[in-house]
Amino acid sequence: MSDTASKLFVVSGPSGAGKGTLVARVREELPNLGLTVSATTREPREGEVDGTSYYFLTPDEFQRRVDADEFVEWAHVHGHCYGTLKSEVERNLLQGSSLILEIDVQGALQVRERMPEAVLIFIKPPSLEVLAERLRNRGTETEDAIALRLSNARRELALQDRYDEIVVNDDLDEAVDQLIGIIENYERN
Numbered sequence: 001m002s003d004t005a006s007k008l009f010v011v012s013g014p015s016g017a018g019k020g021t022l023v024a025r026v027r028e029e030l031p032n033l034g035l036t037v038s039a040t041t042r043e044p045r046e047g048e049v050d051g052t053s054y055y056f057l058t059p060d061e062f063q064r065r066v067d068a069d070e071f072v073e074w075a076h077v078h079g080h081c082y083g084t085l086k087s088e089v090e091r092n093l094l095q096g097s098s099l100i101l102e103i104d105v106q107g108a109l110q111v112r113e114r115m116p117e118a119v120l121i122f123i124k125p126p127s128l129e130v131l132a133e134r135l136r137n138r139g140t141e142t143e144d145a146i147a148l149r150l151s152n153a154r155r156e157l158a159l160q161d162r163y164d165e166i167v168v169n170d171d172l173d174e175a176v177d178q179l180i181g182i183i184e185n186y187e188r189n
Contacts, residue, residue, distance in 0.1 A: 008119065038055070066083070070086055078145065084101055100183075
């Protein structure tokens with residue numbers, strides 16, 4: 001019998017804060033931590049695989065699933081819809097290990113309403129200037145898209161007090177260690 005309890009961890013924060021990188025590194029250290037695959041209406045980026053990176057859905061299919069109440073959370077973000085299918089959460093939790101959701105701020109707050117026992121962790125960039133630089137360095141966004149993401153980031157940063165934990169992603173190794181410590185602490189309690 002394990003001395004840890006399964007938990008649902010929700011990691012979110014502004015686009016470009018480093019959520020994906022942090023979650024990938026944490027999962028290398030904690031391989032039993034389940035991860036859901038989100039659904040989206042946006043087009044795949046180079047190297048992304050349907051069913052692994054995201055479930056890439058048409059807007060009509062996404063809306064059909066919203067209408068059928070198949071999402072634990074979903075939101076319209078940066079001109080596209082994103083969501084976490086209930087079936088993905090249930091599949092992971094039934095395996096008995098903790099689960100990590102990497103989602104946007106709107107979705108995290110929806111999960112908090114539906115699943116108040118979830119642990120919300122906000123990933124915060126060191127500054128808006130650093131965030132802008134990270135978004136530009138991706139090379140995947142137009143300046144208009146970057147401006148929209150920075151505007152959204154300001155609103156999202158104002159909501160960080162609704163989270164259980166905050167990790168400032170200034171130094172990646174330190175942020176990874178802090179996130180692992182948070183997960184292990186909640187699993188023990």
